[in-house]
Amino acid sequence: MTTIYDVARKANVSAMTVSRVINNTGRISDKTRMKVRHAMEELHYIPNFMARSLVVQETKILSLLITDITNPFFTTLARGAEDAAKQFGYRLMFGNSDEDLDKEKDYVDMVLSTRVDGVLFAPAGDGSLTHLQKLAKHNVPFVIIDRTVPGVECDTVLGDSRTGARLLTEHLISLGHRRIALINGSSQVSTARDRYAGFVEALKQSGLAPDPQLSAETGYKPIEPRELLSRWMALPAKPTAVFAANNFLAIGVIRCLRDMGLSVPEDVSVVCFDDLGLESAINPFLTVAAQPAYTFGSMGMQLLIERIRGEAAPEYRSVVLQPELIVRRSSAPPRS
Template structure:
């Protein structure tokens, strides 16, 4: 197998020059770059994606960073992006930030070394002092998905999160519920902030007062949502309905209802944002607000490819996709609730 020294020897240049040609081509003269490229081709030297991209002019790699790969929303998003990329001859490098900004930053540095042609990013909710600089250093098209970021000028593909929560809350209110709990993510995350606002405005439109005591931050996680639901349902003035703003938190709320010996929707109605196959496999079948996940992934891929090819040169824009309320059996008119008597 050829080594970098073999390339340097054949091109009659130093090892340092070969390294620069592979990683910082702008620092090498056209004549030396041509000699290194010829040597790379002749020897078949390909230590990493950098060398391959040098020979072909494109790595045919697109990076995708998601917030939590255990969340079915993100696994479905990856499938959509990968399918769309494969149809165009690209491979996708998947990275999971686990909602940790330091891991996201590490992934951005790694993807730069892989010389990806474009990046699709679902940013963490945490504030990052380095994110903007790391993204700029990539010098490639970037498309945001699920969560937009103001001021950076990138294309973004997001759900109308305000409308999703508004429609869900309005549906619950339409069943005569007056104490409706919201189990949400942290307000620092744009998605959660927009869903909170939609919930508040739906209550206002129905003439109901907003009660901060009925709102819980469960960090978009199942166990935290379970704990929040247990606490809410054991309270002196328990809610008769719960809106959980993602699939993991919906599972947590359902577990809490079952563990307290309550029944949905007889004792507590539950509506969730995110619709997955299991929503129809449980009893009762869950009323949900569906996100067009496949369309979001495909649109993000289309945008990044258009930017890479130069077909799209306009200023970055945000594509907002509509949610869809799917009415099933988990929301009904409140009875004399047992929830307020749970010990």
Template sequence: MRQHSFRPVTIAEVARHAGVSQATVSRVINGNATVAAELQARVRRAVEELGYQPDRAARRLRSNASQVLGLIVSDIQNPYFTAVVRGVEDAAYAQGMAVLLCNSDGDPDKQASYIQVLRAERAAGLIVAPTSVRDGPMLVAVRAGGTPVVLLDRQIEGGAFDSVVVDNVHGAEMATMHLLALGRQRVALIAGALDTTTGRDRLRGYRQALEAHGVRSDPRLIKEGDFKYDAGYTLARVLLEQDPRPDALFVANNLMTLGALKALREAGVRVPDDIALVGFDDFPWASELQPPLTTVAQPTYELGRIAAQQLFERLRDPDAPARTHVLQTRLVVRASCGARL
């Protein structure tokens, strides 16, 4: 009801209003000491009546217990990360935590700069989708500085981190096997950046599938991209110029798949008749594409949710051994692979 609350209520006012000391108010609010029932009631009523809300900046300063976590992804406009962010945010909200969102654009400098900011903000912990395996030392330092770190989607060298990843090897293997099982002979791969475990693992899965089918992997059919749209477009064009042309294409993430699709369309290639296509990462409109896209779906929302939970557990028990959650992918068969549905 207070009309003009130009300055928020402080704990001192609550204490005065309840006729107790600040310490008692604090104890009641945080429940970390026993306070007589009657005083508790008085304090709670005062809090209610004044609409008191503790100042998080002050709390953080004194007790170093922050209610904010930092989330660094490369680009939230990538639908993969959009879902991850949402997963993190929902889990955080359930714990009364807020999320500081940072887009690194895969730029190590920008990432480093954001980490500085998050440390200065005293974020309770960080959830990071690292730009590169070489980020290890920096993140180790952050953790040594007392800020827990949970890795998302990618693992890094040097130091066992809490992390949540998908089984990329298996996912890529499934996709490639699927194409081979449909009778395709020359399965090309547009790989992800090979300085990420994600990129490497998907390459490995691809190779394992070929091997299992007794097909020798042809280096000319493997192109390394950087997970971005343009790479998919450019590398698909390169692959199309080869003779003989590949009759199937597996692309290691969503953006590159869209780029490749554009190249195929421009070249007048029929999908799946001329070239069968399987992508990685599902997205809401993959079934609305022409043709509907067969793809390896990741539980992205879950990825984010679990990463946040892992962070909360870490905050509760800083000395527990690091854990890695591995989630499974799922091959979603639509039309672009040429399977009869």
């Protein structure tokens, strides 16, 4: 690889002069500038960003940590983040924690040793506290997206899970459902708690008592909750609707129900959080509380970059994005 010194030698100037031409700093005569430019082109010179990082203490790399790269919510978010990062001249390093705190820890270590300028962080759960504290201790700016972590103070971009859950539940109740089951993410994840709260709130407002038997916690990862559904559907007072706390869970539920010979929404209605991406384009089926995923990413990135540049006010900002209830075919009145 050719270096700044090769260019300097070729152009008959000092390395510093080349550096000045590259960064457009200092005073350089047009003649010298041209000479250097030509030398750079002839040698196909490309600046070594890593070497630069070492002295200016800035890598121009940001890191995005998400919990599932196959979930359309997060890929759309990633796109928002990437677009924003690029716009401000940053590169992006991705990481995938898989909702797993151990993987998340590994990733945080990688991030620290890469000396990235900042992290856009979708925490795997409350246990992410340690990891975020580690970032803070090393003065790495970060912004949390999608989920809060108790004990962590920072800029955040969140969805209003509670309201979304309430809307979905109210929708089911208004259709006439009285026995609604909830399949939820881990209670170690803030959105799962909020969705639970919104769910219960809506039930109580309608004078319904939440039934502990109809509430389960399986985590957000894609699964097929066969046993759970068999148990539910074997109850004397079996549910007529299921509220799945995310898209993957809804899909698992629907597949299991169909395998059990039950159809959606005739036998059981299903609603969930987050849209499904392409699916909703041609076969809009699931009733969902859709979140503006792209905005989560772009807005989060913007907060992060402002923080890095020191343009942000000292107090932390929290952006809350509202979900939108989209009623589709998967929810219908219960069979009387």
